[in-house]
Amino acid sequence: MQVFGGFTQYVAVFENEAFWSSIGRVLLFGAVQVPIMLGIALILALLLDSPLVRGSKFFRLAFFAPYAVPSVIAAIMWGFLYSPNLSPFTGVTQSVDFLSAGNVLWSIANVVTWVYVGYNMLIIYSALLAIPSEIYEAARLDGASQLRIAWSIKIPLVVPALVLTGIFSIIGTLQLLAEPQVFQSFTSAVTSTFTPNLTIYSTASVPNISLAAAMSVVLALATFVLSFTVLKLTQRRTAA
Amino acid sequence: MAITTVARAGAMAALAALALTACSTGGTDAPGAAGGDCAPSDGPVELTFTSWLPGIDEAVAIWNDENPDVQVTVQTGPNGNGGTYQNFFNQLEAGNAPDLGQIEFDALPNFRVQDGLENIAACEGIVEAESQFVDWTWSQVTFGEEDAVYAIPQDTGPMALFYRADLFEAAGIEIPETWEDYRAAAAQIREEGGYINNFSQSDINAFAGLVWQTGGEWFTNDGDAWEVSLTGDESLQVAEYWQGMIEDDLVAKYPPWTDEWNAAYNSSEIWTWLSAVWGANTILSGAPDTAGNWAVAPMPQWEAGESAAGNWGGSTTAVLKGSDHPYEAAQFALWLNTDADALTAMNRTAQIYPATVEGADLPVFSEGVEFYGGQKIYEVFAAAGAEVDPDFTWGPTMTQVYNDVADGFSGALSGSGTLMDALESGQASTISALEAASIPVKE
Structure with missing residues (x-):
C-alpha cells in the first residue's frame, strides 16, 4: 500500500547521517584528487605541446590508453595490484596496506586518476593546439623562454578547458560508484555507504525505493549546485 | 522562447521526480486473499x-x-x-x-x-x-x-566446524570442543604462522548462526509488534568473544567470497571455517589444492559436553x-x-x-565424501540439524540489518569501534527502518 507522503522522504534524506557523511567523503576525495589529476593532465599536455619533446604522438596515445579501459575493469585490475596476497608486487603490498580503512579512499583516487588523466590531458592539449602561433612568435621575439611561454601564455589560454574538465571531474566524483563497489570484493573497508551512489544503491536494495529516489534527487541537485558554483566562481575570476 | 521551453521542461522533470519520490511506503501487509484459487493452466x-x-x-x-x-x-x-x-x-x-x-x-x-x-x-x-x-x-x-x-x-544449513585435519595433526593441536579450546587453538595456530579462521565482515547471517547456537534471538514477533534484540545477552556474548579474537590478531580479516579469501584457504593460511553444510561445496570449489585434507567436527560449545548447533x-x-x-x-x-x-x-x-x-x-547422505578424506560428513550435519533451535525468527528487513551491521563490523575490523558497537548501532537503525516502513516495533 502506498500513500502520498509529501516531503517525508526528503526529510528522511536530510536526517540520514550515512548519506551526508558519504557526501563529505567524496567532497574530501574531490578536493584532493581533482586538483592532482588536472595538474598532472596539464603538465602532460604542456609537455606534449612543447617543441622540445620527441615522440609526442606515441606519448599522447600512451597517456590516453587507460581511458579506453572500462572503469570496472580498471578497478578490478588495480584491486589485484593492491591486494596483499594476490598482487604481483607482494613485497610492497604486504608492507603497505593500500586497502586499509585509512588508505582505501586514496587508493581509489589513484585508480580514478589513472583512468581519467589521459582524457583530461587530451581536452587541454586540444585547447593548446587552438592557440594561434603568432602569439608564440611574438613572445619569442620578446625573448621569452619555453617555461615563460607556458606560464604566461599557454596556461591562461587553456583556463576554459581546465574549468570544463574541472566541472566534469566534480560531477564524476560525486557519482563515484563502480570503483568503490568493485573494491568491496577486495577489502572490508568499503562500507555499503561509502559514496553517495553506493548509499543510494544499498538503500534501494533494502528495498526502500522511495528513500533511494529522494536521495538521488538530492544528489542531483547537490551536483548541480556545486558545478554551478564552481562555474560562477571561475567565470568571475577570468572576467576580472 | 527557446530558453523558456527548456526551463519549463526542466521544471516538469523536477516535478515528476518529486512526485515519484513522494510516495512513502506505508502499511505492512494488505490482508492476503487467503488461499484464493489456484487452477492449472490450459496448454503447455x-x-x-x-x-x-x-x-x-x-x-x-x-x-x-x-x-x-x-x-x-x-x-x-x-x-x-x-x-x-x-x-x-x-x-x-x-x-x-x-x-x-x-x-x-x-x-x-x-x-x-x-x-x-x-x-x-x-x-x-x-x-x-x-x-x-x-x-x-x-x-x-x-x-x-x-x-x-x-x-x-x-x-x-546446520552448522559445524570444517577444519584442516592434516594441519591440526601435524601441529599436534586437539580439535577444539569448546569455544575456550578454540581460542587456545587459535593462539597455537597463530604461532605456526596461520589463522584459525577468517572473521567475515559481511556474513552477518553466519554471525547470527553463532548467536542462534548460543540461544539468542534477534527478532521476536508477538503478533502485534516486532521486538528487535540485536543487543541481547547472547548476541553480546558472541560479539565479545570474536572481538577478543580480532584484537589479539587471532583471526584473518579477508572479505569473504573473494579470490583473496579463497586463496587464503587454498594456500593453507586459514585452518578452519565455521559454516553450514552447503559450505562443503564452497571449500571444494574455492580451495581445490587442499582436497582430502579437510574434515568436519561439531561446532565448539560454550560449555563442555553440550551439543548446541546454529543454522546458517x-x-x-x-x-x-x-x-x-x-x-x-x-x-x-x-x-x-x-x-x-x-x-x-x-x-x-x-x-x-x-x-x-x-x-x-537418501543413500547419498550416508556416503563418504572424498574431498573430506572419505568422512561421512552428512552424519555430523544431521546430528547438528537435530540440535538447531526451531524458534529462531528472522525480521522483515534483513537486507538492511545485514548492511548496517556489516558496516559496523567493517569498522571493528579496521580498529574503529567494536563488534558490540556495531550491534548497538544496528539495533537503532533496524528500529528506525522498521518504523520507516510503518511496521510496528516494541521499544
Whole structure:
C-alpha cells in the first residue's frame, strides 16, 4: 500500500547521517584528487605541446590508453595490484596496506586518476593546439623562454578547458560508484555507504525505493549546485 | 522562447521526480486473499526459475524430461544478498519477476512484507505436503498464518566446524570442543604462522548462526509488534568473544567470497571455517589444492559436553508475485524439493542438505565424501540439524540489518569501534527502518 507522503522522504534524506557523511567523503576525495589529476593532465599536455619533446604522438596515445579501459575493469585490475596476497608486487603490498580503512579512499583516487588523466590531458592539449602561433612568435621575439611561454601564455589560454574538465571531474566524483563497489570484493573497508551512489544503491536494495529516489534527487541537485558554483566562481575570476 | 521551453521542461522533470519520490511506503501487509484459487493452466506452460545453486540445471533437466508440457528455464544469478534479491525486488517493482525464485529463510519475511510472494496454499497438494518437511522449516514458509504457504523449503544449513585435519595433526593441536579450546587453538595456530579462521565482515547471517547456537534471538514477533534484540545477552556474548579474537590478531580479516579469501584457504593460511553444510561445496570449489585434507567436527560449545548447533542459510523455492502459472510453478517447487532424484542431483552438485524428513535417508547422505578424506560428513550435519533451535525468527528487513551491521563490523575490523558497537548501532537503525516502513516495533 502506498500513500502520498509529501516531503517525508526528503526529510528522511536530510536526517540520514550515512548519506551526508558519504557526501563529505567524496567532497574530501574531490578536493584532493581533482586538483592532482588536472595538474598532472596539464603538465602532460604542456609537455606534449612543447617543441622540445620527441615522440609526442606515441606519448599522447600512451597517456590516453587507460581511458579506453572500462572503469570496472580498471578497478578490478588495480584491486589485484593492491591486494596483499594476490598482487604481483607482494613485497610492497604486504608492507603497505593500500586497502586499509585509512588508505582505501586514496587508493581509489589513484585508480580514478589513472583512468581519467589521459582524457583530461587530451581536452587541454586540444585547447593548446587552438592557440594561434603568432602569439608564440611574438613572445619569442620578446625573448621569452619555453617555461615563460607556458606560464604566461599557454596556461591562461587553456583556463576554459581546465574549468570544463574541472566541472566534469566534480560531477564524476560525486557519482563515484563502480570503483568503490568493485573494491568491496577486495577489502572490508568499503562500507555499503561509502559514496553517495553506493548509499543510494544499498538503500534501494533494502528495498526502500522511495528513500533511494529522494536521495538521488538530492544528489542531483547537490551536483548541480556545486558545478554551478564552481562555474560562477571561475567565470568571475577570468572576467576580472 | 527557446530558453523558456527548456526551463519549463526542466521544471516538469523536477516535478515528476518529486512526485515519484513522494510516495512513502506505508502499511505492512494488505490482508492476503487467503488461499484464493489456484487452477492449472490450459496448454503447455513455460516457467522461469532463478537460482544460484551450482548445477541446479541438472535437477531441472530431470523435470523437463518428465513434464514436456511444463518446461522450466533456469536463470542463474549471484547468491541472494550478493545481488539476486535486489534483482527480484527490482523485477517485482517492474512487474516482470521470474515465476520461481530461490529465497533463503532469512529473506522470506522481507519479501512477504514487500508483497512479493504468491500464496500457493490453494494449489493442489501443497498444504498436504507439510508433514514431509522438517517442522521448523514449514513454520518459516507459512509465517504462522492460516491458509498460507509462501514457499517450499529446499534445504537447511546446520552448522559445524570444517577444519584442516592434516594441519591440526601435524601441529599436534586437539580439535577444539569448546569455544575456550578454540581460542587456545587459535593462539597455537597463530604461532605456526596461520589463522584459525577468517572473521567475515559481511556474513552477518553466519554471525547470527553463532548467536542462534548460543540461544539468542534477534527478532521476536508477538503478533502485534516486532521486538528487535540485536543487543541481547547472547548476541553480546558472541560479539565479545570474536572481538577478543580480532584484537589479539587471532583471526584473518579477508572479505569473504573473494579470490583473496579463497586463496587464503587454498594456500593453507586459514585452518578452519565455521559454516553450514552447503559450505562443503564452497571449500571444494574455492580451495581445490587442499582436497582430502579437510574434515568436519561439531561446532565448539560454550560449555563442555553440550551439543548446541546454529543454522546458517538454507533456502526455499518461492513462487513470485505476478506469475501467470502459479499452479504449475507450485507443483515444480514441490517436486524439486521432495523428489528423491532431484534432491540427490542437487546434493551431488551443490552439497545441500534437504529440508524434507525423508531426504536425510537418501543413500547419498550416508556416503563418504572424498574431498573430506572419505568422512561421512552428512552424519555430523544431521546430528547438528537435530540440535538447531526451531524458534529462531528472522525480521522483515534483513537486507538492511545485514548492511548496517556489516558496516559496523567493517569498522571493528579496521580498529574503529567494536563488534558490540556495531550491534548497538544496528539495533537503532533496524528500529528506525522498521518504523520507516510503518511496521510496528516494541521499544
